[in-house]
Amino acid sequence: MASIANPKTPEQRPDKPTNHARNAALLSIIPGAGQFYNNQKAKAIAFFIVIMSYFAVNYDLFFKGAGAGPGDRGGLWGLITLGEVAGPRNDHSIFLMVEGIVALILLFFGIAFYIWNIRDAYRVGRIRDQHLNVPTFQVQLRNLRDHGFPYLMLIPSLILLVFTVVLPLIFTFLIAFTNYRYNNAPPAKLVEWIGFENFTRIFEIDIWRDTFVGVLGWTLVWTVASTVGVIAIGIFLAVLLNQEGLRFRRLFRSILILSWAVPAFITILIFRSMFNESFGVFNTTILPAFGLDPINWMTDPTATRSALILIQWWLGFPFIMTLMTGVLQSIPGDLYEAATIDGATIFDKFRLITLPMLLFATAPILITQFTFNFNNFNIIYLFNGGGPAVPGQTAGGTDILISWIYKLSLGANPQYGLAAAITLILSFFIMTLAVIQFRRTKSFKDEDMI
């Protein structure tokens, strides 16, 4: 009631109320017309030119030129049908799909810009309705220079990102729902949308299910065993090196860090020779020295798996050891003093002070260690190519999901659709794990432990 008695808002000025906002927005259906109505001529021309050139440039992509068949068929048509006539001079389903995705992305930006064109006209109209000053083009340009500089700098990389990251992502995602594989590939055949068939194939056909379960099982065992081992060894050595009164500490630390100094793939290749069954040093020298029989490192799945885990321990511990050494130095000494006064043993001190402090401070890095090993393609591929081959599954005995996907998509008889479906499942795993773990980790919250 009071507001009516004391009119302050611009709407209730004595002038006749205007409808510039609505009019401008409606006029904007023709790009730039709304801005023109708002007396922003430069902007109007800019809008008009950008949208018209957008149409001119993309007309072919949207409405014709896709595929080689007759008729005006646009990129989106290609994405929906994946072509109608197979053959080297006709529709190439995969190219049509990529064209379609590009069309889709451009269409998205086009629509976004068009909507913004309408919104802009509406907003300026509303400013006019409120009888406020409409900022001039020059003012807007100055604003852009003063406040928008970082955005301007970011735009090129954003565009690059859309076409180098987002486009392949969409492509992989879409391939998972097609029957694209070595004996169903363009140009000889058309690729078709098959819905979730690749996923049901993984779970319903015995050989694929067995392979998937086998590979997933080993992937999880591998991830946990290799990561936990690396962390345990790293912490153990770091604590050992941090003992007071230890002599030649630097020497020990330097020696222990050496395996980090050699590039991982060289180490893996050297180990691969050392584990060679007929002339590797393990079978010819080390095992006989202990009176043990040679082991089939490369042809027995269990032996290969053990070898892989041992190599990953070797490769991974120096990083954790270095990390933990740093954290150990930041634990306040008075905690230990107090513990000693309370009569704690050395193991109590480790279990109740050192370990929680270490794990708390490094949790995010330890999580990345898990995800790193989950996708640790290098070691699996370089050591034995995922082998040995084992009956009952189509992947090798030491293949983890990522190396199995590699074989499925780049092997002798590629199964692109299936590989893409497994990729989606794998990403789902990683993302879920990452989200859950990151959320539960205390160190991501603001509080300090001490």
Added chain:
Amino acid sequence: MKMKKMVAGLSTAVFAFGALAACGGGTDSGSTNEGGSTSENKPEKIVIWEDIEKSETTKEVAKAFEEEHGVAVEVVEVQMTDQKDKLALDGPAGKGPDIVLVPHDQIGTIADQGHLAPLTDEGALDAFTDASKSAVMFDGQAYGYPKSVETPVLMYNKDLVSEAPTSMDDLYKLSTDLKSKGEYGFLALWDNFYFAHGVVSGFGGYVFKEDGGALDPTDVGLNNEGAVEGFEYIGKWYEEGLFPKGLIGESGGQAMDQLFTEKKAHTVMNGPWAVAGYTDAGVNLGASALPTLPNGEPIKTFMGVKTYALSAYTENQEWAEMFLAELTNEENALKMFEAYNEIPPVAALETNETITSNEVAKAVFDQATNAIPMPNIPEMGQVWEPMAQALQLVATGKQDAQKSADDAVKVIEQQIQANNQ
């Protein structure tokens, strides 16, 4: 707010330019597709992909062809092993060649995906040996002109062996005699299925059953009685120490070459590609077809045929075939042999003096009569890895021949089956 607007405006402009660029590429490929010239019209030029550093002869023939027919032939060097993948990308984009050079065992995979066009004139292949003709057949159609043929033969050091042994039993005896001296009578990379196949199929095994010229991928004969016998025979050489331990695995080839050039191995089983290395190292090299197995059968080695095939994207198929017929005719094939030691599977050249006077070429020709073309169906891709593993298990004596062969065949069959489910 204003600033945001301006940012968005600029970004749209940039997108528009991006789209312009993308579209430019698209129209290009469209126009090439439309502008298909008929074979009556002479094309401006045809393009052939030749193997790297082996194109001089082809260029000469191309020049002669242009003078005679008025059609230019552009010879582009592309690594033979890369041509398959490059064709799959360049072909649909309208930038591909008319002719590619591929190993014949890839023909099935490439043709199956529609990148190759079958020959219109199969009769032109009559000039080639039967084995090489069957190598380029896939799905009942001929897919190319054989350029050269490769198969492992017996190579021996003439300083150590006066005459090529004709039976494996002789070689076996030689090897057991030499063992005490720390020398080797015969070495072969039998843990590699490419080389082991000769023994396995010589005893009666087969990769895929041949049925009226077509291979049946559901019938794998690598664990039948004969194949297992072959495995056992291979195992015997390793078990009795006639092959050194270092011969197993991927560095085996190096070990073998070293022993042969150091005169510690008297004979080896190897292909024509190894000749240059051996003669450079000063080996007084002799070559012959491989000896017969104890059962009296020859060693039926794998044969590889480098093949000129037609791209499915070519618009000048008749001209391309005409050029290939010329490139692989007797005269030019002989030139190719003289320039690059590419042994031509041209039937008429079998008795040609230039070839028979070259011991290795003659050995390859002789061996090729018993050789089996590597299966060129896509399913072959599933055979190598399990077989390598089975052979390794047999060679290292870790598992008996029957079980190794059974396991390998089971894996192969499952893989082939799974790929089609």
